[in-house]
Amino acid sequence: MFAKVIIDVSSAELDRAFTYRIPAELMENIEVGTIVEIPFGKGNRPTKGFVVELTDHSDYDPALIKDISAVSTSLVGAEEQLVALAKWMGEEYGSTFLQALKTVIPVKTKVTPVERVTYTCQLTGPELTERINTCRRRHYTAKLKVYEAFFANPVITSEILSHSMGIEAAVMKPLVEKGEFTTEKERIFRTMALSTILDGRDKRNQLNDLQQSVLDGILGRMREGDLRPSYIHGITASGKTEVYMHLAEEVLARGQQVIMLIPEISLTFQTVMRFYGRFQGRVSFINSRLSKGERYDQYVQAREGKIDIMIGPRSALFTPFQNLGLIIMDEEHDQAYRSEQTPRYSAREVAEKRAKDLGALLVMGSATPSLSAYHNCSTGKYELYEMNRKAVEGSVPSEVSIIDMRDELHRGNRSMFSGLLQIRMQEALNAGQQIMLFYNRRGYAGFVSCRSCGFVFKCPHCDISLTAHRNGKLLCHYCGYEIPIPDTCPECGFPHISGFGAGTEKVEAAVHKAFPGVRTLIMDRDSTSRKNSMEAILKAFADHEADVLIGTQMIVKGHDFPDVTVMGILAADMSLFVSDYRSGEQTFSLLTQAAGRAGRGEHPGSVVIQTYDPDHYVIRSAAAQDYAGFYAQEAAYRRSRMYPPFGTLLEIIVLSEDPSQVLDAVRIITGFLEQNITRDESLLSLDNAPRGFQKADGKNQKNDDKAMRNLMKRKDVYRSSIYLKTVVRERAVELRSALCDSLMESRALGKNVYLQFDLQS
């Protein structure tokens, strides 16, 4: 018996399977997907490889075929489908088989244990009551939570305190020192801890009529064997999650398993907790904070049938369930569903492929579907379900106002807040309600320059200006390079350096100035970079430890704060004119979701959208929560330019530390493509192409579809992109493959040039 093995050595030239003999003693342990150890190359170096095929015969001289030395790890069985999926991904998105395998197959590495502390309360009931009363009087919110928790249950472990109550060890430490609690420590694996943080609270809701009809529709089609993907287009709080949970119940009852994709765990923490509450020990999750080893453990549990629901970001798609019945993809429009690493796959497309191959159901949902997904609904490729009212009736729709900031300026209001927003904020503060302010840039000032010579501080590793932060540092938001803000200009020595533009920290300063004494929290990449800090911020805000939450797009996603009645969107057009043809779609989704944040509880909400372009269709339709209106305009624009979903765009990214090698490669690649494209296909460059947020009236339209070279530096690596536009997707895949073959054969590219491909349709 022989095995075809993909060698674990990164090289395009090794992108083919090598044949090895399976020794009799290993026969039982090797299947497709097994990772094996083999001798490789002239010196027979011990090397790892992935088994991708088993075969009885080989065309090679048997004397030359070497033996597999050992089995490295094996999650035997389920990987066969994943290996096939990886093969498809490599061919479709443009990567070696090895890169694709590494994306779908978890690799076993060592798992380091974490410490679990079990706290036992030493206080009597009356003592606890007295402390609870004192804490209430003095507003010791953190300690109050501790005493209340232990009042209900005298023994609690650290991970339950941390995950479900947001109480960290630092709060417990002084209380332990005072002798109020005793501790017992043990080393456990974090993945074991995951299953103990659930707290069976979520009650199963009876579906309303609309939800029931969506559920019946999806299940009915499934019973008839119609496995087309389903799409639930439902406004925020229309009850989509409730429908997902009922679908999951149905699928579990048939003995099948469920994958639930969400953009990132911490952004949808509440959803995760609801699934836990409902399904308890049958659920697990993976997130980007788990180590490789911990992730592997999760996969083994799934593989062995210990859990049946896996919740996680796009990589959860590759969970090796034995009998997968359902893939749910919540917040389908989210950009996190596209991988930035080779192979740059779209989780939606791969989910479609995996579901189809296994005969499983794929159900997507969003309030603001991606243009491509909605286009698929309109062509009948997906079955569309609309849910356009809130699940819980009685909540009043929010008042949405668009404010033209040019008018404010004319009226002499130079502050960051329009007159209306200031009034609404004051009303909310008076009523003890809460406010969210959305500003999509972190830091204090956008860029910093010398008042005298105009010198701008730039990152030495990236073509990007540095952002000022209130901690006195200048920071590169791309690579993390930081320096203290100098007192004088390094160019001319002039002592006045100042910042321009704004960021979340500047918004916070403006809030303190306009509303002295108001308590604020910031949620952005800076404030959430520490572990669990995002949950901590969300909890603090939910517990009314602050009146105003200021944040980047992190705050608009899926959080449910019943006491937030005002949402201020400070610079609604900020992301509208970035150089990407998807900027309109992304802005629409951010604004629509932001607008959905206010007035989630019993109080009516108000949303104030501040902009310099109040008539822009993206802003108008987002304010009116009018997806159909937005789609019509955006689709017309995309169709006219043949952008996805009406054409396919292949971005070819050329990378090298040597800029001249990038330029040479761009010339060679464009040369090849120009010779091979047909009349209705075209090449575009970074400079003139898929940028183009085009206004509805046709302004801002650039239309010279010729290849140009635009070089950028990021983290000391130079890059340039070439865009290939084709009518059908298969052509783009075919041309890319031909290009790679030709480059491999001619060896025309410089030694240190790397290519990446990004396929969009």
Ligand code: ADP
């Ligand atoms: P979405 O996922 O569309 O944002 P959710 O499923 O989270 O909506 O529902 C919004 C809120 O309404 C949640 O608090 C949920 O518990 C509640 N809810 C949903 N469906 C029902 C129902 N049928 N009966 C009562 N409450 C419901």
Ligand code: ZN
């Ligand atoms: Zn940098």
